[in-house]
Amino acid sequence: MVVFKDKRLASFSGGKYAVWDKKLNKPWVGTKTVKVEVEPEKEAEPVSDGLLPGEPELNTENKNVEDSNSVEVKNSGPEQDTDGEAKSKDEAPDKEENKPEITYKYETQLYDENWVDPFSEEVWKYNVEIGKELIKLGFDEIQFDYIRFPTDGENLADAFYRWQDEGMDKESALMSFLSYARQEIKAPISIDVYGANGWHRSGSRTGQEVEVLSDYVDVICPMYYPNHFSQNFMAYPPEIQRPYRIYYFGSYRNAVICRNKVVIRPYAQAFYLPVSYDKKYYDEDYVQRQIFGIRDSINQGYTYWNNSGRYEDLRKDPLDTDEYPWDNKPEERSTQKINLFNCKVDLTAD
Template sequence: MSGFSRRCLAAAAILLISTELHAAARVYLLSASRGVMYSENAGRAWKDANRGLPPRCRPTALRSGPAGRLYLLTLDAGLYTSDGRGGPWVSLNTDAFRSRSLTAPDGAMRTISAFAADPSDPRRLLAATKHSLYKSDDGGRHWSALRGPRGNSNYFTSLAFTEREGLYLAGTSLNGLYRLGDGSLARSAGLPREPYTGSMFFYEEISALAVDRGRPGTWYAGLAFGKGIYVSRDGGGRWVPLKMPADLSGHYAVHDLAVSGDSLYVSAGPSLLRLHVPTGTWYGVNIGPILENARKIDSVHALLVADDNGAHPPLLNILASSGPGRLSPPAPSADKRRGIYAGVPVARKKLSSLIAGMKRHGLNALTIDMKDDFGLVHFPTDNATAREIGALRRSLDVRSVLDRLKKEGIYTIARVVVFKDQRLYRAYDHRYAIWNGRIGGPWKGSPGEYWVDPHSEFVHNYHIELSRDLERLGFDEIQFDYIRFPSDGPVHQCLYRYRKDGETYKSEALVDFLTRAKHSLKVPVSVDIYGFNGWYRFGNSIGQDIEAFARVVDVICPMVYPSHFGSRFYRSYPGNEHPYRVVLDSGLRSRALAGDGVFLRPYLQAFKMLSPTWGPGYITAQIKGAEESGSNGYTFWNAKGEYDMLYRGLKK
């Protein structure tokens, strides 16, 4: 359960309970290990409800439609529907939903990230596969693409039909709300947003939408990460926060909303709430017995609770942040690692002092560059490609270094930079470089950055072979960095010549590499991501999808250096409260997005850059944030290997 949900559970206990569910309440349960379960008696007995679903189907959410029809959203099997009366599940999939991942099983579908059924017409459906939108006018037999705003740079998290035919709502992870059908107009004024830098800002994720058809133009938006619920009474022209009970304000991660009569029903954390709209009075709906019964089932992810007495409409309750992802846990040896980073020159010259400092201050892991940002290889290898492209450099005496570190009980991590590689970019007449589709030559990004094509199997194989060499040398973990597409420069001119399907998401190409690497290695695999990609579900810009990565690797390392966020970001927190809150909320949000099936080990800041409160307190503030967010350790970064300030902070 996420930190946000835990807070909600604690707060919900003080609500006045206004409604008891009928003893025969219908409950659908989603489990990572058992799929879909069904109960006709409020969870006292459960039946299997997987008929019609493919083997090992991993459900993520369940939505209701007209006449009790149900719609099942899955991780990698697409979209299914059932009559809600015990009938089998029927596929609503189309080729457009198909996964383009080359390592996905045959028949795999993309994750259905959002769905809506028109409450007045069961033939009309909306669905999203993260970055793409689709609609059906015949109950899901045929689908057509909806032209979404901003190309495929959105991540769609919620959908709704409005009271006006042909007008739809699409909520996103960071770009606010859009009206589709009348020019894709943004309708986000008044919704909470966080300033970043200059005029740039990011909206909070819209996790649920509801339309009050009895009050035209009245729309509700539920937000993720504790930002509450907003209402617009003028068709999205202006949004205002709903007044919440004092003890609950700010604690909700909203999962579902529904309007029935004069009431708005809310699923938040493990609680069901009801707002009587005319009076503004909040009540609770007692689902305690159902929750108690549900938690007896293995790996429960979510519930859909319905009451045939009409006490409330069917609502989805998310019970755990882990979702239906990987079934095998991450490697235990990678847990609780607190360490520092060292480039090769630092490791060569300062190894003794690094070891001494780590031992004195309780650190137990060292990350060392083995393939750097320029594509240079710093360890002994017989790899033919590395030799042909001139990547080999005077190597570190790796075996001696590893023997010494292991003798001191220090966990060793090999950092391997992947798709930013100047040597491979220039080699073989730029054969593996990202191409410039406008001028017909190798693409050039920001000065000093040279990128190879992340779709290339040759590029994948080269880095996997190097990683296997590092494993044989004795490293305890392989850590991949620059697992992304370029973000700076004229990226609109990039042409990916090795992409086999033009509809492939960038995240699918990156997951292909990570999947192949993970299957080729016995040691734990970690991956570095931008700190902001652990903060929001980003669009298809650079491909770092923390949800997808978490199902493959053992450790995700968000780079949450407070200095590297925008100049206006989180500046409402003064002094060392700023680095503390940046790291704390980064950890909480990353966990909510990635789930519980992966370790989170953030990179923290051990350098002064853009940090006016720099000092020992800055260090301890970051550590406090990492620990309180439930992270599985941390790594401090200083490119020069100067960790005196870190050690001073650790003494406090």
């Protein structure tokens, strides 16, 4: 269930629970500057011949002669230039020259995200009550998504948290919410976190400091989507193994940061984005390379994610004896793990 990104709650009672825009004095929404194409101006309509509807044309005989001649020229073969010499079709003027030049402008647009204040105890209660109701309906686990502070927006500095008590920071806000949820919800609790927050000890932007949040939940689900990281991250040769490495090392790192107190169940990227790595390497085995990384790591489960519900690229769970998706030589399977462990990658958290 989505926690702190809630359009309806953000608009409730005049934005009582919304993150506030201290500059515009209204609910805050992130802004972005985008480059858009400017549509060319339409050509002016041809000048009218001045005739009223139904009025007969004058000199129709001469006009018909002109039309007949024009048709004859169009169908007479090669074009004639001004000197009377034939011009082939290949030498005809380039039509591209007549196209208007494309121009662009920059405009400010809004993100489609409406945030409520994570410091609000009433927002905490609202979400916890929904979780309790879901358990009554038969769900056996409550997963909190968007359990973080907003991070996108050129106007992020204008976001103001009216419910923030003195001395509270982002990390303590999420800790307090989860502590309350832990007391009230009698079922396993899981949370989604950014991949970077599962990889590093760094929750200052989002509030997702997993080392401390792990005291209040049972499962942490880092979103280690390869297309969300910098495209050169873990992209050393052979680059095709990059999704494997991210999930392999990431799962270990998250477990170490959380001191093995919780289950690490990452989300697998089951979707394509037009970023440089996906353009080159996304194929039918892309998702499976991630799953092999999870299998060879701590292997405590995973969840696929595709926001459009398209899961055609999924495969059945790999067995320990299955070959790697990038290697058709079974005799080389054992060397893959050895090479990974020989890489100079610090498995301890920063």
